[in-house]
Amino acid sequence: MIAMSNLNERKKCILRAVTDDYIDTAEPVGSRTIASRYKLGISSATIRNEMADLEESGYLYQPHTSAGRIPSDKGYRYYVDVLLEKEPITAQENTKIAQLAKLKKEAIEKLIRRSTKILAELTEYISVAVIPKHHQAVFKHLQLVSLDPHNILAIIVIDPGIVENKIIFTPKSFSPNELEQISSHLNSKLRGIKIEAIGSNIIREIKDSSIKAQGLLECLLELLEDRFKDPEHEMLICDGVLHLFEQPEFQDLDKTKLLLEMIEQRQTLANILSDLASSSGVKVSIGGENTKPELKELSLVTATYYLNGQSMGTIGVLGPTRMAYGRAITLVDEIAGVLSELMDSF
Amino acid sequence: MIAMSNLNERKKCILRAVTDDYIDTAEPVGSRTIASRYKLGISSATIRNEMADLEESGYLYQPHTSAGRIPSDKGYRYYVDVLLEKEPITAQENTKIAQLAKLKKEAIEKLIRRSTKILAELTEYISVAVIPKHHQAVFKHLQLVSLDPHNILAIIVIDPGIVENKIIFTPKSFSPNELEQISSHLNSKLRGIKIEAIGSNIIREIKDSSIKAQGLLECLLELLEDRFKDPEHEMLICDGVLHLFEQPEFQDLDKTKLLLEMIEQRQTLANILSDLASSSGVKVSIGGENTKPELKELSLVTATYYLNGQSMGTIGVLGPTRMAYGRAITLVDEIAGVLSELMDSF
DNA sequence: TTTAGCACTCGCTTATGATGAGTGCTAATA
DNA sequence: TATTAGCACTCATCATAAGCGAGTGCTAAA
Numbered sequence: 231m232i233a234m235s236n237l238n239e240r241k242k243c244i245l246r247a248v249t250d251d252y253i254d255t256a257e258p259v260g261s262r263t264i265a266s267r268y269k270l271g272i273s274s275a276t277i278r279n280e281m282a283d284l285e286e287s288g289y290l291y292q293p294h295t296s297a298g299r300i301p302s303d304k305g306y307r308y309y310v311d312v313l314l315e316k317e318p319i320t321a322q323e324n325t326k327i328a329q330l331a332k333l334k335k336e337a338i339e340k341l342i343r344r345s346t347k348i349l350a351e352l353t354e355y356i357s358v359a360v361i362p363k364h365h366q367a368v369f370k371h372l373q374l375v376s377l378d379p380h381n382i383l384a385i386i387v388i389d390p391g392i393v394e395n396k397i398i399f400t401p402k403s404f405s406p407n408e409l410e411q412i413s414s415h416l417n418s419k420l421r422g423i424k425i426e427a428i429g430s431n432i433i434r435e436i437k438d439s440s441i442k443a444q445g446l447l448e449c450l451l452e453l454l455e456d457r458f459k460d461p462e463h464e465m466l467i468c469d470g471v472l473h474l475f476e477q478p479e480f481q482d483l484d485k486t487k488l489l490l491e492m493i494e495q496r497q498t499l500a501n502i503l504s505d506l507a508s509s510s511g512v513k514v515s516i517g518g519e520n521t522k523p524e525l526k527e528l529s530l531v532t533a534t535y536y537l538n539g540q541s542m543g544t545i546g547v548l549g550p551t552r553m554a555y556g557r558a559i560t561l562v563d564e565i566a567g568v569l570s571e572l573m574d575s576f
Numbered sequence: 577m578i579a580m581s582n583l584n585e586r587k588k589c590i591l592r593a594v595t596d597d598y599i600d601t602a603e604p605v606g607s608r609t610i611a612s613r614y615k616l617g618i619s620s621a622t623i624r625n626e627m628a629d630l631e632e633s634g635y636l637y638q639p640h641t642s643a644g645r646i647p648s649d650k651g652y653r654y655y656v657d658v659l660l661e662k663e664p665i666t667a668q669e670n671t672k673i674a675q676l677a678k679l680k681k682e683a684i685e686k687l688i689r690r691s692t693k694i695l696a697e698l699t700e701y702i703s704v705a706v707i708p709k710h711h712q713a714v715f716k717h718l719q720l721v722s723l724d725p726h727n728i729l730a731i732i733v734i735d736p737g738i739v740e741n742k743i744i745f746t747p748k749s750f751s752p753n754e755l756e757q758i759s760s761h762l763n764s765k766l767r768g769i770k771i772e773a774i775g776s777n778i779i780r781e782i783k784d785s786s787i788k789a790q791g792l793l794e795c796l797l798e799l800l801e802d803r804f805k806d807p808e809h810e811m812l813i814c815d816g817v818l819h820l821f822e823q824p825e826f827q828d829l830d831k832t833k834l835l836l837e838m839i840e841q842r843q844t845l846a847n848i849l850s851d852l853a854s855s856s857g858v859k860v861s862i863g864g865e866n867t868k869p870e871l872k873e874l875s876l877v878t879a880t881y882y883l884n885g886q887s888m889g890t891i892g893v894l895g896p897t898r899m900a901y902g903r904a905i906t907l908v909d910e911i912a913g914v915l916s917e918l919m920d921s922f
Numbered sequence: 923t924t925t926a927g928c929a930c931t932c933g934c935t936t937a938t939g940a941t942g943a944g945t946g947c948t949a950a951t952a
Numbered sequence: 953t954a955t956t957a958g959c960a961c962t963c964a965t966c967a968t969a970a971g972c973g974a975g976t977g978c979t980a981a982a
Contacts, residue, residue, distance in 0.1 A: 260975050275925050278976070296931045296975050375717045375733050383739065385731050387721050393729065395739045472840055475833050483829065487821050494818055606944050621956050624945070642944050642962040 246313045249301045256478045258298030303517040317556040345569045350470025355549035359467045360503035367425045374413045379403035398449040466500040479550045492524045503544040517551040531558045533566035537573045592659045595647045602824045604644030649863040663902040691915045696816025701895035706849035707811045715766045720759045725749035744795040812846040825896045838870045849890040863897040877904045879912035883919045
């Protein structure tokens with residue numbers, strides 16, 4: 231996976247120039263443009279020759295004869311691995327990110343939502359994040375609140391700041407006192423137990439106890455299962471989809487529709503991001519490097535965020551392969567870092 | 577506002593035929609098409625004459641000479657008010673709606689989300705709903721859960737099934753017992769009080785009491801205010817935005833982008849829907865009848881849903897003026913009804 | 923090894939003409 | 953008098969063709 235630096239210095243400069251320019255303009259880049267816009271001290275003819283070489287070795291390609299060059303996936307890869315210099319975060323960006331840090335603590339989900347939103351605003355790409363069902367989720371607290379004689383509101387708190395609630399209908403009515411009893415009983419039985427481990431044995435044990443909570447128990451378990459055992463239920467958060475339409479590569483509605491469908495459908499992206507949650511640092515997948523065909527013309531820049539040192543999920547941006555990788559990488563990295571810090575204090 | 581039935585029977589038939597056909601095909605409708613596709617027993621020439629009359633009186637227009645006719649807003653209005661016959665709900669639609677009714681009770685917000693989703697699926701238009709800040713919201717229950725020594729999870733239950741939660745950081749740590757005391761004290765003070773009415777006098781009263789809860793109180797009030805006093809915070813729910821792209825009128829990206837921005841921005845739509853919450857029955861706003869310029873080329877079909885007989889919010893669909901009004905009206909009406917029923921049992 | 927010069931390629935834009943769906947008007951018809 | 957057949961006319965749409973220009977590859981000179 232180590233990128234070979236088998237390009238001489240001049241070729242590197244040209245590849246960088248072509249890529250920078252193409253990222254900027256979205257137009258195929260010609261030799262004259264390079265010669266005039268970037269002061270490389272060589273003529274367009276020389277650049278032409280070098281570009282022909284770069285095309286031969288697969289870093290560039292022409293959309294058609296007599297057009298300028300465009301970086302290939304391989305070209306972008308080289309650009310990202312070898313040519314890219316770190317872009318510092320601007321003051322403006324920092325203020326925006328500081329908004330995130332300044333926020334009063336929220337439940338984790340909201341925190342991630344905000345991060346995703348800010349990331350989308352800063353990069354102007356689609357920003358995505360996933361909160362994986364994490365196997366170390368631990369039951370923390372159950373609260374039953376009587377809404378009226380036949381409806382009970384159940385609130386379940388899972389260890390790292392996740393709250394779920396559901397209204398449960400019961401034919402039999404429970405007094406506040408009974409509810410108190412039931413919930414404190416369940417709390418004592420379940421507190422600290424991993425959600426995954428809440429199985430039939432514990433349930434039976436609870437059922438066998440003196441507490442009469444017909445129906446209630448089943449509903450509560452259903453709630454837990456819905457949220458935590460169903461592998462489908464990885465939560466994908468997504469923001470800035472509209473930015474798509476600002477990119478010239480998505481003017482073609484028919485292709486874009488497929489992409490939008492994938493986003494709306496959520497599952498595909500959720501899986502991809504979850505798979506990335508184990509790796510560390512910023513990861514960049516460029517175009518065809520993605521295995522999913524829907525992403526063959528897109529790039530994904532992601533980073534993992536952590537809770538108390540444990541990998542918790544993935545956050546990143548999704549954009550055209552012609553992506554401002556420098557900015558994207560810097561910002562994704564930064565946001566993931568800030569997010570991790572914020573969550574560490576839970 | 578009573579539509580004048582000042583059209584003879586034949587003109588009505590033709591207007592209906594043109595409208596039906598245009599809704600179906602999205603193509604301007606010519607006299608020959610009407611003559612052959614709808615058995616009206618008159619020749620295309622006669623239809624041509626009648627259509628010229630209908631154009632003169634503003635029910636139809638031609639996008640350009642030598643094109644077929646398209647219903648104007650006035651034409652659609654007449655169609656909806658006079659010509660439209662009720663469309664029954666199909667068995668298939670009923671099954672889908674039944675899914676909604678069959679669902680285990682959820683907190684109100686989720687219930688509305690699901691309704692919106694189903695409405696979007698059935699109509700294939702954008703479906704929107706609003707949960708207005710309702711002034712009769714009543715404080716029901718507060719629960720404080722200690723997450724760790726310095727973080728407390730506050731859960732606030734508002735009367736009709738709304739749950740809010742927030743994590744509060746406290747420099748001082750509270751024991752579970754203290755939390756229990758604080759929350760039961762607050763509960764006894766606040767239960768049954770309208771959120772609106774929770775003002776400085778009650779706060780002072782609580783503060784003066786023996787309970788030491790520095791910082792906590794302020795955070796809790798902030799939470800309440802965020803959600804219920806801020807007029808900006810009407811919640812707009814939206815589904816099926818992708819259906820937009822299936823309609824030929826939204827192939828033009830530049831125009832559509834404006835619409836998408838309005839939807840993403842939420843506020844405009846939320847206001848419009850809130851304003852509609854007071855009226856009863858199904859309401860149809862066609863194209864230029866909408867005051868907001870963003871909606872001049874769209875139609876909105878809405879109905880109010882109720883909680884215990886009290887108007888609670890608005891749900892409806894947003895689509896091109898060339899909308900299948902019959903289906904849309906029937907479905908919006910039905911969904912709003914089912915939703916109201918489901919909430920009545922809270 | 924670099925570069926100036928030049929013929930060549932090919933996508934993009936604009937102009938032109940053919941096509942056909944649909945109209946309005948007129949005159950014949952029931 | 954109301955309807956309809958017939959016909960000239962309009963105009964968006966589509967395909968074809970011409971011209972433009974950005975950009976190339978190759979050759980020969982520096």
